[in-house]
Amino acid sequence: MRIVVALGGNALLRRGEPMTAGxxxxxxxRAASVLAELVGEGHSIVITHGNGxxxxxxxxxxxxxxxxxxxxxxxxxxxxxxxxxxxxxxxxGNLLRQRLFATLLTQVKVDPHDPAFAHPxxxxxxxxxxxxxxxxxxxxxxxIAPDGDKxxxxxxxxxxxxxxxxxxxxxLVERDVIxxxxxxxxxxxxxxxxxxxxxxxxxxxxxxxxxxxGRQLKADMLLMLTDVDAVxxxxxxxxxxxxxxxxxxxMSGRNFPAGSMxxxxxxxxxxxxxxxxxxxxxxxxxxxxxxxxxxGTWLEAGASL
Numbered sequence: 301m302r303i304v305v306a307l308g309g310n311a312l313l314r315r316g317e318p319m320t321a322g323x324x325x326x327x328x329x330r331a332a333s334v335l336a337e338l339v340g341e342g343h344s345i346v347i348t349h350g351n352g353x354x355x356x357x358x359x360x361x362x363x364x365x366x367x368x369x370x371x372x373x374x375x376x377x378x379x380x381x382x383x384x385x386x387x388x389x390x391x392x393g394n395l396l397r398q399r400l401f402a403t404l405l406t407q408v409k410v411d412p413h414d415p416a417f418a419h420p421x422x423x424x425x426x427x428x429x430x431x432x433x434x435x436x437x438x439x440x441x442x443x444i445a446p447d448g449d450k451x452x453x454x455x456x457x458x459x460x461x462x463x464x465x466x467x468x469x470x471x472l473v474e475r476d477v478i479x480x481x482x483x484x485x486x487x488x489x490x491x492x493x494x495x496x497x498x499x500x501x502x503x504x505x506x507x508x509x510x511x512x513x514g515r516q517l518k519a520d521m522l523l524m525l526t527d528v529d530a531v532x533x534x535x536x537x538x539x540x541x542x543x544x545x546x547x548x549x550x551m552s553g554r555n556f557p558a559g560s561m562x563x564x565x566x567x568x569x570x571x572x573x574x575x576x577x578x579x580x581x582x583x584x585x586x587x588x589x590x591x592x593x594x595x596g597t598w599l600e601a602g603a604s605l
Contacts, residue, residue, distance in 0.1 A: 301343050301344070301520035301521055301591075302343070302344045302345075302346070302473070302517065302518075302519045302520050302521075303338065303343050303344070303345050303346070303519060303520065303521045303522075303523050303591065304345075304346045304348065304510050304513055304514040304517065304519045304521070304522050304523065305335065305338065305345050305346070305347050305348070305523045305525065305587070306348045306349070306350075306506055306507055306510035306522070306523065306524045306525065306567075307331055307347065307348065307349040307350065307388075307525055307584070308349075308350050308506070308524070308525060308526035308527065308584075312324060312327050312328060312331060312349060312350065312353075312384065313327060313353045313354070314327065314527065316427065319353055319354070319357050319426060324354070324384075324387065325387055325391070328384075328387045328388055328391050329391050330584070330585075331388070331391075331525075331584060332388065332391040332392040332394070332395055333395065334525075334584055334585065334587045334588070335347065335392055335587075336392060336395040336396055337587070337588050338587055338588060338591065339396060339399070339478070341588060341591070343591070344473065344476070345478060346469065346473060346478075346479050346481065346513070346517065346519070347388060347392075347478070347479070347480045347481070348480075348481060348482040348483065348506055348509065348510045348513065349381075349384055349385070349388065349480070349483050349484070349506065350484060350485075350506040351377060351380040351381060351384060351483055351484030351485075351503070351506070352422070352423055352424045352425070352484075352503070353424070353425065353426065354380040354383065354384060354484075355373065355376050355377055355379075355380045355424050355425075355484055355503060356424035356425020356426065356452075356453060357425060357426065358371075358376045358379055358380055359373065359376055359424070359425065360425060360426075372499065372501050373455060373501045373502060373503055374487050374488055374489070374499030374500060374501065374502070375499065377483075377484045377485075377486075377487050377488070377503060378405055378487045380483065380484055381405055381406070381483025381484050381486075381487070382403070382405065382483075384483055384484075385403035385404075385480045385481075385483050386403060388403070388480050389401045389402075389403045389480055392478070396478070399476075399478055400475075400476065400477045400478065401477065401478050401479075401480065402472050402477050402478075402479050402480070403479075403480040403481070404465060404468065404469060404472075404479060404480070404481040405465075405481075405483070405487065406463060406464070406465050406469075406481045406482045406483065406486040406487065407464040407465065407486060407487050407489045407497065408460045408461075408462070408463055408464065408482070408485065408486030408487065408488055408489065408504055408509055408512075409460070409461045409462040409464060409489055409490065409491065409497075410458040410459065410460060410461055410488045410489070410490055410500065410502065410504065411458060411459070411461060411490070412490040412500065414456075414458035414459055416456045416457050416458045416459065416502070417456045417458060417500075417502065418456075419456075420443045420445075420454040420455050420456045420457070421445070421454055421456075421457055422454055422455050422456065422457035422502075422503045422505060423445065423447050423452040423453065423454050424452065424453055424454070424455055424503060425452060425453050426452070427447055427448075427450035427451065427452050428450060428451050428452065429450065429451070430450075430451050432451075433450075433451035433452070433453075434451075436453075437453075442454075443455075447560070455501075455502060455503050456501070456502040456503075457485075457502060457503055457504060457505050457563075458488060458500075458502050458504065459508065460485065460486065460488075460504050460505075460508055460509040460512050461512075462512070462516075463482060463486065463509070463512055463513050463516055464489070464497075465481065466513065466516040466517065469481055469513070469517065470516075470517055473517065481513070482506070482509050482510060482513050483506075484503060484504070484506060485503060485504030485505050485506040485508070485509040486504055486509050487499060488500050488502045488503070488504050505563040505567075507524050507563045507564045507566075507567035508563055508566065508567045508570070510522060510524065510567060511567035511568070511570045511571040511579070512570075514571050514575070515570075515571060515574050515575060518575075519575075519577070520577055521577060521578050521579065521580065521591070522567065522568065522571040522577075522578075522579040522580070523579075523580050523587065523590065523591065524564050524567065524568070524579070524580070524581045524582075525582065525583065525584040525587055525590075526564070526581070526582070526583065526584070527583065527584070528561075528582075528583060529542065529582055529583040529586060529595065529596065530542035530543060530544070530581065530582055530583075530595075530596050530597045531543045531551075531556070531561060531564070531565060531581050531597040533554065535561075542597065543597045544596075544597060544598065545597075545598050545600070546597065546598070546599055547572075547599065547600070547601060547602065548568075548569040548572050548573050548599055548601075551565055551568070551569055551599060552569060561581075564581050565581070565599075567579070568580075568581060568599040569599065571599075572599050572600060572601060576601055577600075578598055578599065578600040579598075579599045579600075580596050580597065580598045580599070581596055581597045581599075582595055582596025582597060583595070583596070
């Protein structure tokens, strides 16, 4: 199968873990071993990845410079995509030495009038306790929101409309190249009246962009890997239970957090409804078993709970 595999930012840098290069590489080594297993099963994979922790750290580093030369989020997003893609390509290449790889910076078109620009929901950067988060929000003009039992900075996350490099990605995939692309949801750009492009201050949700990429590439499956084993109803309560096989219609009536599982569910619904092919959500370590249908949450036409 041709599978778009979306690696969550928290699968690459575990929640609460110090954001060091060593920790990130160690987690990517783990992810690479899982991806290599999928290739070993005979699947053609296109890899996307999150960048929430990393782009937030880059923004903090840029803000700390004495010359005030802060880069906008689209540029920092491109920087983080290059950084993460490089390590993924290197570590996966160490395991699959006979394969060809390409890490591709990806522009993603968005609507400049998207309401998301007025209602930021995408968490980036490190987590803080509430008091620290509120202090930083006041000092730096951030908008913040809860993230589990912690708080994080949130930024606009407009809906992706088109993967502008999709034809290049398709060209490479058809030639058996393993492509790493759409990092951090891609670099958000809008078109001027004359068709020229410019970047905007936002971070696109990686799962929604991956769903769009999967549709544009005519992928057989969308696989979203994170740090939880499935989609749960009533998560965090004693009534919590995992969903295993569901239809888009069954999932559409449920509410999931906008900053975490919500975009994954929306991405899965969009992919299944547009293609009639399955989407799955689950834990990184379970990837092979998820694709086999034994783990995670599957969304597909005609499924049942």
